[in-house]
Amino acid sequence: MAFEIPLVDPVTVAEVARYAVELWHEHRIPILLSAVFLLGLLRTYLHLYSEPRQELLVLPKIYETDKKTKETANVEKEIKEKTGIAKKEKASNGGPKRIKGDKVRTKKGTNGNDSGSESEGPRKIQVLVFYSSLTGNTERYTKDFAKELGDLLLGKSEAESNFLAPQVLDLAEIDYDEYFISPPKATADGPVDYFYLLIIPSYNIDSINDTFLAHLDETHHDFRIDTSPLAPLLGYSVFGYGDRDGWPTEEEGYCVQAKQVDKWMAKLTGRKRAFPLGMGDYKRDGKERLSEWQSGVVDVLKMIEQTGSLGEGVPGSGEPIESDDEDIAEDDGEVVYEESESKKTLEDVEDLGRIIKQTQGDGQAAPIAIDFTDFGKTGKAVRAKKTATVTIKEMVPVGSPTYTSLTKQGYAIVGSHSGVKICRWTKSALRGRGSCYKYSFYGINSHQCMETTPSLSCSNKCVFCWRHGTNPVGTSWRWVVDPPDLIFNGVKENHYKKIKMMRGVPGVRAERFAEAMRIRHCALSLVGEPIFYPYINEFLGMLHKERISSFLVCNAQHPDQLAALQHVTQLYVSIDASNKESLRRIDRPLHRDFWERFQRCLDILRERRFRQRTVFRLTLVKDFNLEDEVEGYADLVEKGLPCFVEIKGVTYCGTSTAGSAGLTMANVPFYQEVCDFVVALNKALNKRGLKYGIAAEHAHSCCILLASERFNVDGKWHTLIDYEKFFNLLEEKGPDGDFTPEDYMGAATPEWATWGNGGFDPRDQRVDRKGRPIEAP
Template sequence: MSFASLLSSLSNALSLGKNTACGDDCSCQELKGGHIKIFYGSLTGTAKQLAQRLAQLVAEHPVLQQHYTTEVIDVVEYDTEDFFKETSICFFLLSNYNIESPVDWFVNGWLKDARYDFRVDRLALQKIRYAVFGLGDSAFAEEDYMRDSYNVDKWLGQLGATRLFPAGEGDKNNDQEKQFLAWADGILHVLSDERELAFAPNHVEYDSEGEDVSEDEHGERVRDVGAGREDGAGISGDEVLDVEDIGKVASKIKTAVEQKSKEEEAYRQSQRQRAPNGRAKRTIGNGKEDAGWTKTPAPPREMVSPMLHKALTKQGYKIIGSHSGVKICRWTKSALRGRGFCYKHTFYGIQSHLCMETTPSLACANKCVFCWRHHTNPVGTEWRWKVDDPEFILDGAMQNHYKMIKQLKGVPGVKADRFQDAFTIRHCALSLVGEPIFYPHINEFVKLLHQKHISSFLVTNAQFPDKIAEMDMVTQLYVSVDASTKEALKKIDRPLFRDFWERFLNSLDALSAKGQRTVYRLTLVKDYNTEDLGNYVELISRGKPCFIEVKGVTYCGYSGASNLTMANVPYHNEVIGFCEDLVNLLGEGYEIASEHAHSCSVLIASTRFKKDGEWYTHIDYEKFFQLVESNKAFTALDFMAKTPDWAVFGVAEGGFDPEETRWYRKQKGDIGVAEQGC
């Protein structure tokens, strides 16, 4: 078969047909014949051997051998200008040296020039799908180790090529073959996934300096690869937004809020049309059952209206069923790129890329001034909506979480090993939005999590004390304590219940009686809730929490939902000062244990979690599941684990894991800086 006919075959395969393995109603496309080119750049022959090994793995795969032919090519011998016409799937296995090597011409003599040549179109390689595996020696200087392979991975993407899988690393000093086989296994999985057969090139815009204009402090934003697909796998809207970016869609949120008000007014209007005594108007009929007044109960309605659904999905939420949601946290993206974990890693030992953030109830009983959703989520004081099955919600949450993780494979810098690990959820943060404990089957939902050995971190807004009392064992149970007085709580949380303060206090009493691992969450808002420390002491004495998380509020932009500004956001040293004053008033029972300066967060812990002068705020998760499965009573002290030295309050790391690489946000005219273990 000629090269031209191969290209024609590939083109036809990408545009025609359905995959019979998926069923007749499947919308994904079938690749009836594709060509894979495996390029290698080698000095000692190792890269060539691994390239041949990859070709062999594809040829021996029971599914892939029917769809793909492979070709192993020395990148030195390939005419680089042909990459502009290339439509094959391309894998690059490249050696990295701190001396002149065979890949120098390809990397710096051609690809780099093409990337920074203003005459070359920024989508010049958009027909290529690719992945890169680098071979190197960690004994080299850090700036030389994997330099060339990561540059190739980055520049191919910036020239429009679609990344199939994160770049892999093969360290000569750390079982290089094992690392290669793990990366190759991910490649085979991607190629055998029918959903990958639909080709969607990158669409990235660049500024005058050649930088991605959609880049935030964590790098290039994820494109919406699923937009327009019939299976709905993509994120709704044009982009995936972090919580901190919600202010950019304030006008759309405002529209959703206005629409929500109209819907509520229409509902109230329909209620006013009923008879004064609340019964339905007289029905017409001759039977005895039709005489007189009858009441026809309305069927339960959907919690999320179409407009609210659109507003929430625009913010990056995936809606599950009629009242649940899941979203990828920005720390998940950061962890996948080796740029650090969230505060829960520092405080409790959670790795963000293994954590799913979800809620079985988008509705809430508060309208907090610092709400991240700007009140686009529903509100209510009693459950009046349809109820979805807990197993259906969990399955939907996990599937959508994995779909969003899958989209991140095209983000520059994503580590192959972490990308693969991310498809095994180990933690669930039930704190996304709304009031998770509001869901009628919350205990069954948490039980399902534990059966899958997924830890549960549940946050409640302290307005449902009966639900707290009924709550079974969770890994960690939070209560939001946003103010210390009735007046301040009303001002900052804006609760819907008239007896909100009584409910709040009763919730703290219920928490105290739980006998499990409990946390108070304090969100500090300057000029709202940073005073009256003595009242906070009383509330802490009432609930007796194991831990107290104190975090500065995150400003999410103006939308009309509140009048907060950046002036209401405290600095980290101000949060520390608040905690020091609070601990002094609490006495010997509590001390500051940890901090995460990046999140402006401080952890105050009960001294029960301090043994022989060392803190044990982390969690032994396997021990927790063993205790749950034993069906015997246990306490928080039975599954605690030692806090790492770098996570203890007052050390130089400030709660940042030294194994990670800190990324400093680009300022205008500056270049982003990465610093190891800082």
């Protein structure tokens, strides 16, 4: 039986399609709304009547996977208990508990490091010593060094030490990615912190050093790697071997590759330079320099063991190529930070008359009130009257505005009236960028010099003073007196603390840093009037007992104390003007009889000239005491007959108080103007028959030295000091002993420091304020 499929009329199909389209356009809005409503009903039904899902739990990120901490174990236990529960009950606070994915903090061990669980011991410290070598010499030195280092760190037993035995690694054999993209992974022995030491000889041929430096460069510039991938290290330090026969100076390539490694490691570790770059000539002083560097590294590692950190000032001491532009004013090694008028909250203590909290007994020595206002019979009556009514207080109490301002400027306040601060020249000498005039004139290493004062108070308010409104002023000592041993121990301790903060500063030389940890000189010229301190002789005795030389600067306003002063290595008197009115205008003294005091001090220096090295210090201020005062200064030199006359141009500090006193940058003389003044003064002295000559200069600090012919031997100036002979004479004859400046006169002044040669230390490299070398003219 055959079936036939009926044919559909094409016209009918087209009509049906057209009808459907018209129907959709007519009713599409109700259809869409109905569909949305039905889907909403379906979602609600499924949400209400479907089976509940298990809660999504997140484990915290655990960085130390070798051992579980107590807190981690509790979290895992809580998760296991919740697994399979149909529905989580809400917490009592009505919100879900949040588990963060941060590193679980563990308890600190006794050494400041994470100790893991309560039963886990302190973290171990692994020192890795990397080296490169072509001839085998550096390899031998490095292995001997690592063995000695291990003996010093581990002591008798490794089990009793937090250190592991140092490991020696050859840069030619290791995979750099394992050590210099990130620190090594934790060992099976437990958590370990790493400290890197690198001993790098410099070569002028292709070597593994070039490959290593290229890797450090690429790591730093690889955008896929963190900026400081080696920041987890405890620290690092680099020692370089060089050959001065091939490269006499650093600029010519001496230890250049070690310096480059130090630079890149500073970048990769986030400036965790634990000890300055050491450098030694393997033919000459290599062993000695390496031993000094090793001693410093051991001290740092011992500190890390005790405190868990590199100490104050590290990291973050500056970029590998550091700018010297510190917005400072400088004079005689001082650093001054300008403070705007709007932020100034201080006035001179004399003007404020603030009553500071009266000191309590509580174990302190009985306070002493001393009046330096006058001398003579009339002065005694005045002193007796004032002493009976004066209020004994602290000069600079902790928390006072004066204390806050001085500490902000970098001072360390010792006791209640003393201070210490490292100067710009100390920092400069540590980095091989030049020493101050004291090295050129007298042979004093700036990096071994301590700037301090036992009295922050002064009796003048000089127009060029850097501490207007900061340090107290007064004509009499009306404060509590701290004992000299407290001051002596305090200034030494704080000076060394500030030196240690220089460890991470780029460019600091390891050998000079090691030398800086032995103070050899004390400049009592920081700020204030050191001779104001009642126990100044006792303080000087403590310095000399430890064979620390002393330069004391006074302002010629305390003749009684000057007359009672015992031996100092060199005694200064500031001569800021040649006549009474000029002195009043420049020094602005508080004493009414300031000129008489000034004259008496000159008489005392004249009497002392054959018992002590005496110095007139002239600070030249343009439009104040530079013009038409040469003859007046010559009169003063004739009156005091000092051994030396130092002439220095003023340094403008830029403070508003100096401006109000009439001092601006226009008052700062050029070096040539200072030279012209010195030539004129020397000529005036020779006309009077006084035997003086221009002995030395330090153009970098705008300072020139005139010396008595007593210190010219066989046509050569001998301005240097034989410090050992000075201390021997002091021990033999006592602090009031009878010996002359010639008895401890040193060797001849070096040729580079004499008049006409500039006076810059040839050991060092001059740089501009951006740290770039300045070529010698």
